[in-house]
Amino acid sequence: MVTSREGDLEFHVIADFLFDWEYWIAPDGKLLFVSPSCKRITGYSAEEFISNPKLLTEIIHPDDKPWIAEHFGNVTKAEMHTYDFRIVKPNGEVRWISHACQPVFGEKGEFLGRRTSNRDVTDRKEAEKQTQAWESRFRETLNGLLEGFQIIGRDWRYIYVNEAAAKQGRATVNQLIGKKMTDVYPGVEKTAMFQKLQKCMDEKISLVMENEFLFPNGERGWFELSVQPVAEGIFVLSQDITQRKKAEMELARSERRWAATLSSIGDAVIATDTDAHITFMNHVAEKLTGWTFSEAKQKPLQEVFRIVNEKTRKAVKNPVVKVLEKGVIVGLANHTVLIRKNGDETPIDDSGAPIRGDSGEISGVVLVFRDISERKKAEEEINNLAKFPEEDPNPVLRVAENGKILYANRASKFFLQNNELSQITQNVQKTIQTGRRRTVEFSHKEKTYLFTFAPFPKEGYVNVYGIDITESKEKDRELIQEKKKLDAITQSLGTGVVVIDKDFKITWINKLASEELKEFLGKKCYSALHNRKNMCSKCGVKKVFERGVSIDIHQCCYADSNGHPQWIELIATPVKDETGNVVSAVEVVLDITEKKDMQAKLEEYSKRLEMLVDTRTKQLEDVQLRLIKSERLAAIGELAGMIGHDLRNPLSGIKNSAYFLKKKGVAIEPKQFSEMLQTIDRCIESSNKIINDLLDYSREIHLEINETTPQRLVAKSLAAVEVPPKVKIRNRVTDRYPIKVDEDKLQRVFINLIKNAIDVLPNGGIITLGSAQNNGCLEFRITDNGCGIPKEVVPKLFAPLVTTKAQGMGFGLAICKRILEAHGGSINVEKTSKKGTTFLITIPTNANNITQAIV
Structure with missing residues (x-):
C-alpha cells in the first residue's frame, strides 16, 4: 500500500520506461497519469486516454465489458484486484490484457485513487490455449490405446487413469480418480503385486511382471505390468493378458490331447523340424521302425526312417526333403520298403505334409506311413486269380451277341473251327434271347463236352464254360461205390456233408445233415438248400464242374423258422475218378452264424473307431487353428515389454516440453515456443506410429x-x-x-x-x-x-x-x-x-x- 505522495515523481519517471501500461485514476474517475506504453498495447496515446477517460471502457471487448465496467465503477473500494480481459485496438485486433490495480492512500490515510498496471498477455493466452489443446489431444490418444495407463500417487491415490486401465480394473475412470487403491480393491495391500509396487515407489526402480489379480466380485484376470517410478509416485503400463493365459493353458491341454490322439491312431506318425530331426513318434511308428521315441528324438530322420526301393535296392530320397523343397504334400513311390533297426524289411505306403506357422512359413514336416504287407499279399492273389482263366485246362470263351469271339483261352482253340464255332454262336444267340443260363453237350473227336452258356445281357456278351464229361459218364457206376465209401467216412464228421452230381441234384447226405435235408435227396441243390428256382450266382459246385476248381468257399444267409438270419459257409470240392475227371462234388455245410455275429460287432466297433478318429482329427484341426492364433497372441504379448520402452521416449519428450513451457510462461521466446510445440507434435506422431503399427499387425x-x-x-x-x-x-x-x-x-x-x-x-x-x-x-x-x-x-x-x-x-x-x-x-x-x-x-x-x- 502506497501511503505518501513523495514517490509520485519517482513513479512517473519509472512508469514512463516500463514495458507494461501504467495509469493512475483519481477517486472521481479522472486519469491523473498514463504511461507511454499504452500506445503500443492499445493503439491509443496517453493524451487520448487523459482527454477521454471513458476510452478505458470503450476499448474493452463487448463480451468482457459488463463485468469490467462494474469494476471500473467501484474505484473507491479499498482492496487490490487482478483480472484478465480482452481489448479491441483501433485496427480491430483483439488483445488479452492482464489488469492489476491497487488503492493508493495519503499520509493521513485519505484515499488518493488507484494505480493500475496492464500487461499484454496475448501470447501467453495463445500458448495456454495451445498447451490445453495438446494436453487434450494427448489424453485422447492415451484413452484410445488398448493398453492401460495409470499414475498412482505416493498416498496410493489414482492421479490419472485412461479408459483402458479403468476397464481392466472393472471400474470407470470417475470411480478411480482421487480414490485410494486400497479402498477400491480391499485387501490388495496384502498381495505380492502390492509389495512389488511399494518397492518400485520406495526404491525408485523399474520392474516388469505378470500378475494374476482377484477382483472383489471373485473374477480373476491376468495382467502384464510395466512399472516406472515418476515424481508423483509410480507410472503403470498394463496389458490384459487373460485371454492369452487361457489360450496358453488350453494350448498345453490341446498338445497333450494331440499327442494322445496321434499315439492312438492305427497309422505310424513321425514329426520332424525343418532340419529333418525327429520331434515326435507314436507307438505304431516305434513298432514299425524298431526305434523308441527316446532313442530317436532329435536324430536325423534318415537314420531312423531308412527306406529303399524293393526292386533296385537304391535308397529312396528323404520325403522330408521333398516336402521342404516343394512345400506340398508328397507320397512315396511304389515298391518302397522300410528297413527296421534290426534289419527286417516292411513294405510301406507313406505321405509327408508340411507343418506351417501363422505367417505360412514351414516349421516342420509330419510323416504318416503304414505296413502294407497284407495288401501286397492280396494284390499278388488278385494277380494270380487274373491268370486263372488262361491257365484253365477247360474251354473258356466270351462271345458277343453278334458271334464275335471276345476272349478264348488256350484250351478252347480247337472249338473255334467252323462247325464247332457255328454251334457255339447258335447257342449264344439262344442264350441272349432267353436271357437264361443253358448247358449243351458237344461231341468232338470221340469226346463229349458239356458247355454252359452264361448270359450278360447288359454287357451284350455270353460267357461260355466247357468241360470234358466223356469219362464222367463212364464212371457214374463207380460213383455209387465211391458214395458208399464216402458215407462211411463222413458219418462221424461234425458238419453237414452233401454230394451233388453234375445235374446239381443231391445224391447223398451224411448222418448229421440227414436229419434236416433227407427230404431233399434227388432234388436240385439250389432248390433244396437255398429255395431258388435258378442256380446260385456264386455256386461253388458249378465252379467245381465247369471250371474244375479244386475248392470253392462262399457264404450265404437264410432265415430259420423263427425268421432269424442264419449264416452258413459252403465248401465245395470235386470228386474225381481214377483218371482225375470230376464226377461229382462234395459240399460241406458249416454253421457260421455265431462267427458272423462277431464280425458284425467287430464292424460296428470299427465304424465307431472311425467316427472317433474323425472327431479327434477335427479336434486336432481346431487345435491347430487355435495354435496359430495363440502364436499371434504370443507375438503381441512379446511386444508389451517393448511398448513401455518405445513409448517412454516420446512421452518423456512431451512431458519435458510441457514442463519447459510452463516454467518459462510468457517470458519464452517465440522461437523456443515454436520448437517446443514441434517437439510435442513429433513425439505424438511417434507414439501414434508405434500404436498404429501394433494395431495393424494384430487385426x-x-x-x-x-x-x-x-x-x-x-x-x-x-x-x-x-x-x-x-x-x-x-x-x-x-x-x-x-x-x-x-x-x-x-x-x-x-x-x-x-x-x-x-x-x-x-x-x-x-x-x-x-x-x-x-x-x-x-x-x-x-x-x-x-x-x-x-x-x-x-x-x-x-x-x-x-x-x-x-x-x-x-x-x-x-x-x-x-x-x-x-x-x-x-x-x-x-x-x-x-x-x-x-x-x-x-x-x-x-x-x-x-x-x-x-x-
Missing part, C-alpha cells in the same frame, strides 16, 4: 478393391514421400493397363519400401522402380544402391519384430507381407549385396486370387 486385413493402374499406383506413392535432394528417383513404371487391388494398402507397401530405401542412402544415391508382366502376375522391382542387407537377416526380414534400424519395432515389412498375401501375391528380397538391394513384389492380375481378409 485382420480387409481389402477394399478398386481399379487403378501400375503407373498411377507408383506415382501416388512417390508423391506421398519426401525425397531428399541427394537421392534420385528413376521411375520406370509406365504400364497403364487396369488392375483391381486395394490401392490405399498397396500405396502403403510402396511408401514403406521407398522410405526404407531412402534410409539406407544417407549420403545420397539412386532408387529405381520398374514393373513387368510375368505368367499372369504383375511384378514390381524397387532397387537402391545402398549398403545391402546382412545375409543372416534376409531369411527373417519379413517376420515381426525384425529390424535393421536403430529405432522402430520391426512391423513395416511384416505388414507389407500380409497386405500382399491378402492380394494373393508375395514380397521377397530378389538380390542384395554391398552395392545395393532389390525387392521383388508379385501381384496376380486375376482379382479372383485376392483373399478378403487375413487373420
